[in-house]
Amino acid sequence: MTGPDTRHTHLAALRQRIEACTECSLCHTRARVVPGAGNATARVFFIGEAPGRKEDESGLPFVGAAGRVLDELLAGVGLTRSEVFITSILKCRPPDNRDPLPEEVAACLPYLAAQVELIRPRLIATLGRHALAIFRTGVTIGEIHGQPFRDNDYTILPLYHPAAAIYNRRLRPVLADDFAKIPDFL
Numbered sequence: 001m002t003g004p005d006t007r008h009t010h011l012a013a014l015r016q017r018i019e020a021c022t023e024c025s026l027c028h029t030r031a032r033v034v035p036g037a038g039n040a041t042a043r044v045f046f047i048g049e050a051p052g053r054k055e056d057e058s059g060l061p062f063v064g065a066a067g068r069v070l071d072e073l074l075a076g077v078g079l080t081r082s083e084v085f086i087t088s089i090l091k092c093r094p095p096d097n098r099d100p101l102p103e104e105v106a107a108c109l110p111y112l113a114a115q116v117e118l119i120r121p122r123l124i125a126t127l128g129r130h131a132l133a134i135f136r137t138g139v140t141i142g143e144i145h146g147q148p149f150r151d152n153d154y155t156i157l158p159l160y161h162p163a164a165a166i167y168n169r170r171l172r173p174v175l176a177d178d179f180a181k182i183p184d185f186l
């Protein structure tokens with residue numbers, strides 16, 4: 001069993017590798033790499049899509065308006081950022097926040113897989129359709145949000161992206177209801 005200190009050390013080493021990455025062309029346009037942040041022994045692991053402008057400036061995940069929504073949703077189930085781990089599929093911002101390209105996802109996914117394997121969370125919560133597509137294709141987020149499923153060793157909980165609740169206020173209570181399922185897994 002890997003202890004918390006060892007996990008923390010391995011995660012820090014992985015972070016350094018990610019911050020130095022030039023595996024796809026986004027390394028030319030990013031300001032900062034955004035490897036992710038949180039607890040090395042987190043029981044819940046959130047996956048977003050990619051850094052936006054504020055994340056690119058700060059090097060931290062979910063620091064803009066969507067981040068505030070995420071913080072409120074976490075607080076609603078008694079969690080703080082220090083207890084969870086938050087990252088995204090891509091660790092560098094796509095120009096103009098365009099969708100990730102398949103070759104960018106392919107280049108970056110090994111880092112996400114390594115983070116998951118180091119942290120070994122009890123629950124992986126995907127935020128939005130792109131993160132869901134890593135684990136399941138052929139279904140929409142609207143069809144399976146809030147419905148957990150197994151993928152190899154992990155339980156996946158598909159959630160809407162917090163940014164969706166900014167543009168569509170009716171999704172906010174839906175997100176809150178889906179977040180309310182998280183403590184069942186912890």
Ligand code: SF4
Pocket residue numbers: 018021022023024025026027033090091092104107108
């Ligand atoms: S998006 Fe991922 S693969 Fe591309 S340069 Fe950044 S860290 Fe490397």
